[in-house]
Amino acid sequence: MAIISLRQVSKRYPGGFDALRLVSFTVEPGEMLFLTGHSGAGKTTLLKLIAAIERANGGAVLVNGQNVSALRPAAIPYLRRNLGLVFQGQKLLFDRSVFDNVMLPLIVTGQPYREAARRARAALDKVGLLQREKANPVTLSGGEQQRLCVARAVVNRPAILLADEPTASLDAAYADEIMEMFNAFNQVGVTVLVATHDRQLIGKYRKRVLTLDHGKLLQ
Amino acid sequence: MRVWLQHHGLSLAQTLARLARSPFATTLNVLAIGAALALPFGVYCVLGNLESFSRNASVDPQLSVFLARDAAKADIAAVEARLKGAGGVSAVRFVSREAALVELNRAAGMEDAIASLPQNPLPDAFVVTLSGSDPALADRLEFQFKSLPKVAYVQADSAWVKRLDALLRLGRTAVVLLSALLGLALVAVTFNTIRLQILTQRDEIELCRLIGATHAYIRRPFFYLGSLLGLFGGLAALAIVLSGLTVLNRDLAHLALLYGSDIRLRLPNSNEMIFALAAAVAFGWLGAYLSVSRHLLEADRN
Numbered sequence: 247m248a249i250i251s252l253r254q255v256s257k258r259y260p261g262g263f264d265a266l267r268l269v270s271f272t273v274e275p276g277e278m279l280f281l282t283g284h285s286g287a288g289k290t291t292l293l294k295l296i297a298a299i300e301r302a303n304g305g306a307v308l309v310n311g312q313n314v315s316a317l318r319p320a321a322i323p324y325l326r327r328n329l330g331l332v333f334q335g336q337k338l339l340f341d342r343s344v345f346d347n348v349m350l351p352l353i354v355t356g357q358p359y360r361e362a363a364r365r366a367r368a369a370l371d372k373v374g375l376l377q378r379e380k381a382n383p384v385t386l387s388g389g390e391q392q393r394l395c396v397a398r399a400v401v402n403r404p405a406i407l408l409a410d411e412p413t414a415s416l417d418a419a420y421a422d423e424i425m426e427m428f429n430a431f432n433q434v435g436v437t438v439l440v441a442t443h444d445r446q447l448i449g450k451y452r453k454r455v456l457t458l459d460h461g462k463l464l465q
Numbered sequence: 466m467r468v469w470l471q472h473h474g475l476s477l478a479q480t481l482a483r484l485a486r487s488p489f490a491t492t493l494n495v496l497a498i499g500a501a502l503a504l505p506f507g508v509y510c511v512l513g514n515l516e517s518f519s520r521n522a523s524v525d526p527q528l529s530v531f532l533a534r535d536a537a538k539a540d541i542a543a544v545e546a547r548l549k550g551a552g553g554v555s556a557v558r559f560v561s562r563e564a565a566l567v568e569l570n571r572a573a574g575m576e577d578a579i580a581s582l583p584q585n586p587l588p589d590a591f592v593v594t595l596s597g598s599d600p601a602l603a604d605r606l607e608f609q610f611k612s613l614p615k616v617a618y619v620q621a622d623s624a625w626v627k628r629l630d631a632l633l634r635l636g637r638t639a640v641v642l643l644s645a646l647l648g649l650a651l652v653a654v655t656f657n658t659i660r661l662q663i664l665t666q667r668d669e670i671e672l673c674r675l676i677g678a679t680h681a682y683i684r685r686p687f688f689y690l691g692s693l694l695g696l697f698g699g700l701a702a703l704a705i706v707l708s709g710l711t712v713l714n715r716d717l718a719h720l721a722l723l724y725g726s727d728i729r730l731r732l733p734n735s736n737e738m739i740f741a742l743a744a745a746v747a748f749g750w751l752g753a754y755l756s757v758s759r760h761l762l763e764a765d766r767n
């Protein structure tokens with residue numbers, strides 16, 4: 247069964263802008279794929295629909311067989327716990343340490359502190375930031391901050407990883423580093439969906455590519 | 466369960482740390498809440514004192530029947546017989562003018578004044594205790610006794626107690642209204658304080674929602690914040706009321722000494738203090754609840 251499935255999905259923002267028009271596709275468990283298109287093509291909107299940050303106006307967005315658009319508000323947190331999100335604009339908290347930033351998803355989902363700390367350190371180790379765990383994220387470089395975001399996204403061992411322009415502000419070397427991490431997570435069974443407009447980066451991997459153009463999926 | 470407690474502990478610790486990080490704003494908030502609460506609580510305490518005072522005073526209606534100064538022994542006996550014979554009278558006590566003077570002499574500070582009088586200015590009197598507290602009966606007997614020969618004046622002694630009672634009832638209503646009003650103010654103060662706190666933590670709240678935080682998780686620290694503000698505000702109110710009553714008692718002691726009596730304002734007992742604190746916490750919690758719920762509702766709508 248498909249882990250993500252969109253059927254004739256449309257999204258119109260208040261004011262009449264059609265961000266997505268009748269988009270349909272499916273993602274198999276353990277798949278890694280790219281979502282690309284020009285700026286404003288609807289990449290971010292599509293990821294937001296999957297994470298129930300926005301609601302579709304038409305069609306069905308199924309994640310693990312659940313219709314996300316019809317979810318009760320109280321059920322949405324539990325959907326999101328299956329998702330690892332790497333946001334555009336990072337959303338790191340600068341009032342606490344690197345370690346505490348990675349701890350947050352585990353605290354939020356009610357893990358016992360000791361177990362959570364162990365997993366947070368494991369995630370930081372995976373992205374090469376274990377030595378910086380006590381630092382404030384402000385003191386990290388752009389690439390390190392993005393790696394911290396990745397650590398925070400995977401610390402809860404999500405089944406699905408959604409990344410929105412994860413390499414946008416990084417130079418090529420850092421960008422490769424991040425993509426390699428996504429690839430590594432995919433190899434251990436995580437379904438990875440990366441939205442990016444960086445065609446060069448996409449070219450390096452032999453993965454399925456979905457292309458959006460003015461809210462429509464090009465076949 | 467242990468994990469749940471751990472998270473509550475963490476929430477509480479974070480909230481306390483947050484309050485401690487802005488001591489000035491926290492102190493002002495607590496004082497605002499404390500002052501708002503001290504008013505109804507203080508009035509309540511003073512009323513409680515007046516109430517116990519009026520309870521101690523006899524509420525059994527009594528009539529004092531003062532005789533004319535020229536009343537002879539025979540007149541006195543005639544009046545006494547009429548008083549005892551009247552319906553609704555349970556006891557009649559005769560207070561002779563001499564006895565009244567002795568009693569007056571016993572009251573402090575009066576000896577000199579009395580000694581300077583050429584003669585005893587007091588009349589003979591009867592204290593009539595009525596058998597029922599029906600005001601109509603008191604009125605009827607008062608009217609009846611007034612018309613007896615050699616009776617100069619009849620005074621209903623319970624009238625002032627009744628008036629005090631009515632005033633106290635008014636006071637109690639005022640306390641309830643005042644409490645409701647200032648409780649509302651307290652809810653508004655915490656609502657705004659929490660709202661400000663939500664705004665400063667907006668990024669964190671948004672992020673938490675994105676990584677799967679339930680509404681309960683997001684509400685929890687703000688519930689603690691509201692309840693703690695209420696608790697500290699309540700403690701401030703208690704401190705204000707207790708110190709206020711203590712200061713009043715010091716002045717009262719001075720006054721009481723002059724009157725030769727022992728009037729003292731009773732301090733609130735532990736039940737009353739616990740109730741006041743609980744009410745403060747509840748109001749703080751309510752303010753927090755309204756504030757966070759409103760924010761979450763707005764966030765959900767987007």
